[in-house]
Amino acid sequence: MPPAEDRAERAERILDAASELLLRAGYRRTTIEDVAERADVGKGTVYLHWKNREELFLAVLLRESVRSIEDLVRAVEADPLAARLSRLTEIQYANVLGRPLLRAGYADNADTLGKLLPKLHAKLDPRHDEAFVEYLELLAGNDLLRADRPARELAVAYQAVLHGFLGGNPPPEPALIADTVAHAFEPVAVSTMRLREVAPRVVALFTESVALDRKQLERAY
Amino acid sequence: MPPAEDRAERAERILDAASELLLRAGYRRTTIEDVAERADVGKGTVYLHWKNREELFLAVLLRESVRSIEDLVRAVEADPLAARLSRLTEIQYANVLGRPLLRAGYADNADTLGKLLPKLHAKLDPRHDEAFVEYLELLAGNDLLRADRPARELAVAYQAVLHGFLGGNPPPEPALIADTVAHAFEPVAVSTMRLREVAPRVVALFTESVALDRKQLERAY
DNA sequence: GTTTGACCAGATTTCGTATTTAGTCATATG
DNA sequence: CATATGACTAAATACGAAATCTGGTCAAAC
Numbered sequence: 001m002p003p004a005e006d007r008a009e010r011a012e013r014i015l016d017a018a019s020e021l022l023l024r025a026g027y028r029r030t031t032i033e034d035v036a037e038r039a040d041v042g043k044g045t046v047y048l049h050w051k052n053r054e055e056l057f058l059a060v061l062l063r064e065s066v067r068s069i070e071d072l073v074r075a076v077e078a079d080p081l082a083a084r085l086s087r088l089t090e091i092q093y094a095n096v097l098g099r100p101l102l103r104a105g106y107a108d109n110a111d112t113l114g115k116l117l118p119k120l121h122a123k124l125d126p127r128h129d130e131a132f133v134e135y136l137e138l139l140a141g142n143d144l145l146r147a148d149r150p151a152r153e154l155a156v157a158y159q160a161v162l163h164g165f166l167g168g169n170p171p172p173e174p175a176l177i178a179d180t181v182a183h184a185f186e187p188v189a190v191s192t193m194r195l196r197e198v199a200p201r202v203v204a205l206f207t208e209s210v211a212l213d214r215k216q217l218e219r220a221y
Numbered sequence: 222m223p224p225a226e227d228r229a230e231r232a233e234r235i236l237d238a239a240s241e242l243l244l245r246a247g248y249r250r251t252t253i254e255d256v257a258e259r260a261d262v263g264k265g266t267v268y269l270h271w272k273n274r275e276e277l278f279l280a281v282l283l284r285e286s287v288r289s290i291e292d293l294v295r296a297v298e299a300d301p302l303a304a305r306l307s308r309l310t311e312i313q314y315a316n317v318l319g320r321p322l323l324r325a326g327y328a329d330n331a332d333t334l335g336k337l338l339p340k341l342h343a344k345l346d347p348r349h350d351e352a353f354v355e356y357l358e359l360l361a362g363n364d365l366l367r368a369d370r371p372a373r374e375l376a377v378a379y380q381a382v383l384h385g386f387l388g389g390n391p392p393p394e395p396a397l398i399a400d401t402v403a404h405a406f407e408p409v410a411v412s413t414m415r416l417r418e419v420a421p422r423v424v425a426l427f428t429e430s431v432a433l434d435r436k437q438l439e440r441a442y
Numbered sequence: 443g444t445t446t447g448a449c450c451a452g453a454t455t456t457c458g459t460a461t462t463t464a465g466t467c468a469t470a471t472g
Numbered sequence: 473c474a475t476a477t478g479a480c481t482a483a484a485t486a487c488g489a490a491a492t493c494t495g496g497t498c499a500a501a502c
Binding site for chain 3: 045
């Protein structure tokens with residue numbers, strides 16, 4: 001087996017297997033052997049990529065998270081108006097709802113993620129939160145966000161709103177959170193011109209943030 | 222023991238005991254005997270008031286909920302401006318945070334409420350939701366609420382926001398949800414005059430709603 | 443150099459037993 | 473005679489020992 005190239009491919013195959021089983025059986029009931037068998041590798045091979053079970057499954061979730069943000073970046077690249085907070089929220093909200101593993105992460109679905117949840121939040125949240133606050137500050141600096149409160153405070157309120165919607169049963173329509181976020185956090189008038197200006201920087205910001213996550217994933221390849 | 226009067230008093234005493242123990246030890250670990258002993262009654266006496274363990278503890282939570290709404294009603298009576306959605310939310314949010322049992326109910330604290338949680342939501346939510354939508358419709362009819370979406374839809378969004386804030390860790394300051402709700406759901410200008418007009422009807426609405434809950438509680442007396 | 447599965451310690455599940463508890467009701471009490 | 477009680481029972485829960493399973497390692501195979 002040629003070394004470098006197929007190694008990454010094998011890692012992906014293992015993640016695919018883990019992802020599939022995680023979704024079907026949940027963290028608690030999915031064993032490393034199950035994953036190895038489904039990925040057509042020996043059990044020991046899994047440990048050549050990740051140092052233990054937990055890291056493997058966290059990688060599954062990290063990959064899913066990276067993919068969702070890559071989707072988001074593509075959406076903003078395709079349409080600069082998607083850089084607007086309300087529109088971005090709508091896209092990302094729908095995106096998360098369409099990815100059962102992320103949805104489980106937000107809805108605190110203990111059955112599928114089990115003891116992985118706390119570890120997950122400890123690992124992913126801080127960096128993403130940071131990037132998100134930067135994004136808000138970028139908006140604020142361009143009159144695309146309410147300026148009467150610090151971005152960091154609006155971020156707290158925003159996270160609460162997002163969590164509230166994602167935790168809904170059933171989660172409300174994406175249009176409703178878009179509308180709510182628009183009123184709650186955007187200024188009365190949002191300049192399309194300004195939006196076109198910041199869009200590339202938004203893309204850069206999220207691309208950079210996601211690059212770090214990518215790096216971490218690739219360590220396993 | 223004179224019948225009617227002291228019977229209610231005894232019921233309250235039992236609820237006090239149950240409440241105390243529920244908070245300290247959680248539903249799963251609190252036995253009827255513990256409650257009876259702490260309330261200075263025989264075990265059988267508890268069953269003269271409630272038909273089973275679950276009903277007893279649901280009554281504890283119902284009473285807490287009733288009390289919180291009574292607080293709210295008093296606040297609106299004392300200050301008609303508190304009938305405004307953002308202000309009402311701020312008061313009720315702080316109220317819930319200050320009542321550990323209600324807080325546990327919203328934060329899905331499985332440890333203290335355990336298997337009681339699903340039953341609780343099934344029992345309390347429908348009626349309160351109904352009253353809340355009426356309240357929103359009352360506001361909408363007086364230009365005290367955004368009119369570009371049906372009240373029922375705003376109610377869904379509002380519940381998501383409230384749940385998101387209450388589920389926060391730690392829950393954000395009351396002022397932040399007030400601000401968020403004001404922007405998200407209120408019209409740009411809120412007429413103080415109109416507010417004074419509707420306040421009594423808001424009081425009546427919630428009083429009536431809570432009266433039903435009271436009735437249910439008193440059945441046990 | 444790379445992959446693997448047999449292996450082992452520790453975790454988890456199982457299953458039978460002991461204990462606890464919800465709910466009842468015959469009796470005690472005032 | 474109406475009310476309150478705690479002894480009682482069936483059912484649930486907790487416990488513990490034995491059996492099973494699984495994460496992680498590593499010597500052997502390739």
